[in-house]
Amino acid sequence: QQQVKQSPQSLIVQKGGIPIINCAYENTAFDYFPWYQQFPGKGPALLIAIRPDVSEKKEGRFTISFNKSAKQFSLHIMDSQPGDSATYFCAASKDNFNKFYFGSGTKLNVKP
Amino acid sequence: DTEVTQTPKHLVMGMTNKKSLKCEQHMGHRAMYWYKQKAKKPPELMFVYSYEKLSINESVPSRFSPECPNSSLLNLHLHALQPEDSALYLCASGTQPGTGSFGYTFGSGTRLTVV
Numbered sequence: 001q002q003q004v005k006q007s008p009q010s011l012i013v014q015k016g017g018i019p020i021i022n023c024a025y026e027n028t029a030f031d032y033f034p035w036y037q038q039f040p041g042k043g044p045a046l047l048i049a050i051r052p053d054v055s056e057k058k059e060g061r062f063t064i065s066f067n068k069s070a071k072q073f074s075l076h077i078m079d080s081q082p083g084d085s086a087t088y089f090c091a092a093s094k095d096n097f098n099k100f101y102f103g104s105g106t107k108l109n110v111k112p
Numbered sequence: 113d114t115e116v117t118q119t120p121k122h123l124v125m126g127m128t129n130k131k132s133l134k135c136e137q138h139m140g141h142r143a144m145y146w147y148k149q150k151a152k153k154p155p156e157l158m159f160v161y162s163y164e165k166l167s168i169n170e171s172v173p174s175r176f177s178p179e180c181p182n183s184s185l186l187n188l189h190l191h192a193l194q195p196e197d198s199a200l201y202l203c204a205s206g207t208q209p210g211t212g213s214f215g216y217t218f219g220s221g222t223r224l225t226v227v
Contacts, residue, residue, distance in 0.1 A: 036218075043116075043202050043218030044155065089154050099168065100216070102154035 003027060004092050006103025013080055014111050021075045021106045023090035028071070030092040034100070035064065035075050038087045047088075048075075080110045116219035118203050124225045127193060133222045135186040135203030144186040145216065146178060147202040155202055155218075161186060193226045200224075 006023045013019045023033075031052055036044035050057045050064045050073065057064045061078040077084055090103040116137045125131050135144065143162050147155035160168035161180040175197075177189040186203055200223055204216035 041220070041223070043204075043220045044216075045218065046216070099157060099160070105152070105154050107152075 002104070003101035004090060004103045006090050006106060008106060009104070010107045010109070012109045012111065015081060017080050017110070019077050019080055019084075019108055019110070021088055021090070021108075022072065023074065023092075023103050024070075024072045025092050025101075026071065027092070027094075029094050030101075032093045033064070033066065033073050034091050034093075035062070036089045036091065036102075038089065038105075044089060077108075080108075082110045082112050084108060085110050116203055116205050116217050118201075118219035118222050120222060121220065122223045122225075124227060125190065125193065126227055127195070129193075130189070130191045132190065133188040133201055133203075133224075135188075135219055136184055137205040137217070138184055139205060139217065140183075141205035141207060141217070142183060143206045144180060145204040145206070146176075146186070146188050147204060147218075149200040149202055149221070159188075190224075193224075195226050198225045 004023055004025050011019050034049035035047045037047045038044040048057060048059045048062045048064055050066050052068050055066050063076040064073060066073045075088060085108055088106045088108060091100045093100045116135060119134045123131060145160050146158040148158055149155045157170050158172045159178045164180045164183060175192050179187040200221040202221045203219045206216045
């Protein structure tokens with residue numbers, strides 16, 4: 001059973017657009033929700049992360065929105081650039097188990 | 113130093129070969145991980161080492177054998193692999209569970225091809 005469901009599978013936006021990637025989870029014991037960015041041939045890199053006591057977190061052009069009651073969280077990329085074209089993974093973990101459950105990934109293409 | 117270094121970057125091996133993947137970090141992290149990633153899929157956890165002790169084995173076949181010689185090094189020994197084991201093998205390190213972990217730092221991976 002997939003612990004974290006991610007959508008869409010792929011996304012194409014124009015430069016300057018605001019792509020939104022959504023994730024949903026079932027396990028209310030999860031208490032840490034990171035987003036990773038992965039370029040081809042590279043390992044995933046941590047972008048931004050949130051804990052469930054906060055509804056929104058912003059770091060530069062990246063924003064996480066978190067809805068605890070709906071068990072959903074999303075990544076917004078403001079003023080997207082072609083260099084943001086990558087695969088994005090959401091994840092969730094129970095901190096004490098130190099195990100991350102990844103979403104299936106979203107391939108983002110930002111057109112010039 | 114905020115990197116996780118993996119060697120080699122690419123590896124081609126036959127099904128009867130024995131090879132090893134190496135991972136190194138100098139961030140003082142006491143938890144280290146091996147992940148396997150197939151094309152267009154998320155990383156799948158294989159092993160977790162916490163304070164140099166194996167704490168999680170995700171039912172990985174015995175042809176994969178992890179080793180943590182010290183707090184900075186993690187090895188993955190490979191023997192009698194199958195072509196379906198071809199994948200990107202990622203190492204990661206992180207803070208100790210329960211200390212407010214903020215996420216992993218991943219290496220760039222070893223691209224393994226089994227022929």
